[in-house]
Amino acid sequence: xxxxxIMGGTFDPIHYGHLVAAEQARHSFQCEKVLFVPAKSPPHxxxxxxxxxxxxxxxxxxxxxxxxxxxxxTLEIERPGPSYAIDTVKEVKKIYNPEKLYFITGADAVLEIxxxxxxxxxxxxxxxxxxxxxxxxxxNLRQKLNVLPAEYLKKIIPTYIPALAISSxxxxxxxxxxxxxxxxxxEPVERYIKNHRLYL
Ligand code: NAP
Numbered sequence: 001x002x003x004x005x006i007m008g009g010t011f012d013p014i015h016y017g018h019l020v021a022a023e024q025a026r027h028s029f030q031c032e033k034v035l036f037v038p039a040k041s042p043p044h045x046x047x048x049x050x051x052x053x054x055x056x057x058x059x060x061x062x063x064x065x066x067x068x069x070x071x072x073x074t075l076e077i078e079r080p081g082p083s084y085a086i087d088t089v090k091e092v093k094k095i096y097n098p099e100k101l102y103f104i105t106g107a108d109a110v111l112e113i114x115x116x117x118x119x120x121x122x123x124x125x126x127x128x129x130x131x132x133x134x135x136x137x138x139x140n141l142r143q144k145l146n147v148l149p150a151e152y153l154k155k156i157i158p159t160y161i162p163a164l165a166i167s168s169x170x171x172x173x174x175x176x177x178x179x180x181x182x183x184x185x186x187e188p189v190e191r192y193i194k195n196h197r198l199y200l
Contacts, residue, residue, distance in 0.1 A: 004098035020163035101126040123152040175199035
């Protein structure tokens with residue numbers, strides 16, 4: 001495989017901002033496949049506040065169903081312990097052996113990359129597509145990551161995604177407040193949230 005992208009996130013819930021970011025990256029970097037990898041236990045988070053991974057996985061599957069380039073991977077769900085990106089990248093490389101590998105995630109997550117496990121090995125192994133929302137100050141990202149050697153810094157690609165005005169946090173708040181979430185995420189995901197009474 002020439003070019004492959006990992007779409008890493010908590011996806012609680014997945015929404016159109018994520019799907020647009022993945023599709024834009026797929027097109028820009030000519031990826032043959034985008035692997036959506038829901039994080040089982042994000043290393044930096046209070047996991048008791050995140051929805052059970054079975055729900056997040058089911059919603060991710062429903063969301064990617066209509067794009068033949070998108071696939072869901074349960075790599076992080078099957079792996080015991082915290083979901084470190086380096087372990088996922090190594091496993092994906094072993095399975096697909098792509099010439100170029102991209103890891104797409106939110107710019108705020110990438111901002112913390114210095115504290116991630118084996119950061120230098122990670123940035124040698126793949127490019128990071130740091131997806132930003134409208135109003136996001138990209139200079140913030142460059143400034144904070146300036147401590148990284150230039151060869152690693154150039155592996156981080158900030159990407160502006162207007163559709164990321166949608167956020168999982170806002171969707172959860174809307175559900176709790178009884179507001180509409182229609183048109184923010186695919187209808188099957190909206191139905192799943194209602195049927196399973198998530199975020200109430
Ligand atoms: P997060 O803190 O929940 O998200 C940070 C920001 O990025 C939020 O605004 C979020 O918006 C957005 N975002 C998250 N995933 C995105 C995606 N795929 N595309 C576009 N925007 C996205 O971050 P997280 O979901 O927990 O972590 C993101 C990824 O980084 C995961 O794969 C996680 O495993 C990895 N990570 C690895 C390490 C490590 O290896 N040590 C440490 C931290 C994170 P929404 O809330 O709307 O999604």
